[in-house]
Amino acid sequence: MGKRLPKARLITRGNLDGIVCAAVFLGRYPSGEITFISSPPSAAEAASNDGGHDVIIIADVPLTPEIMALLDKDPRIMLVDHHPACECHPQAVVDVSMSAAGAAPRHFGLLSSLTGAVALADLYERSETAAVAWMAATMGRERIELESRILDFSWRYNIEDDGFRLETARALSAGSLPSEVGSVVDRYQAMIGGDRWARALSKVREKLQVRGGLGLLDLRRDRPSLYGFGSLALVEAARERGCRYAMLVHDSRDASVASLRACGGGNVDLGLFVRDFARAHGTDGGGHPGSAGVRLPRQAADRLIDELAAAVG
């Protein structure tokens, strides 16, 4: 009798890294179930929704105390991530030197056809890995940078569309590169040709405030659509004004949400900065040296802006 394939579920982010995590997962569990989430706190909530799975993998979500508790409680849950963490857990693989998708094969094993997709995720997360070097050697650095950009722009076309994410993950899992998938190319073309990028950039330029070395995009009162290009357009506009760091802040239902990005040339570790600030304010936040995010009580948002402006000079 053949062995029954375990019933598996993946919970991951909806960005490029998450889509490639989904591709790697599907390589191992072709009929596995995938849930895309938009923010780390929803991972624990999604995981507690028991669908009778034998294995549940959470990918691209930091190893917070909340996730630690979840792993302790449920031996079926595994974590694959690349955000700096203070602690370890036997059910967690955390590798800060690569994308979450790059670290994922340690749970799933990697089909060689997926090296290309993993390289795109590593590139997206600004990690110079063996997968990136191998793909650059075989098809050229410019080509893989373009492939990564095509994939990144395509999902931003409609950030609500999880069906597209799943379909794309399946195509990548079968060994295709983004430029070989019709629906991906169509969306990339629409993003480029439709003038969305140019419009997003001009809106950000108009609203950008410069506070020393920090470019601030404050969308707490008025939040225009930036067509999914929010952080990309912000970094571009902040660089033009000579800023080394950029921050976007907007309000959600009961909190303020801030995204921080390095624009190059500075030496402040945004992940550490945000982690310390979040701890001091009893909330969750963190990230990488060049990219971090935090959700915080509304009254703390101005203090975050002031402290970051002071830290980056």
Ligand SMILES: [Mn+2]
């Ligand atoms: Mn990631």
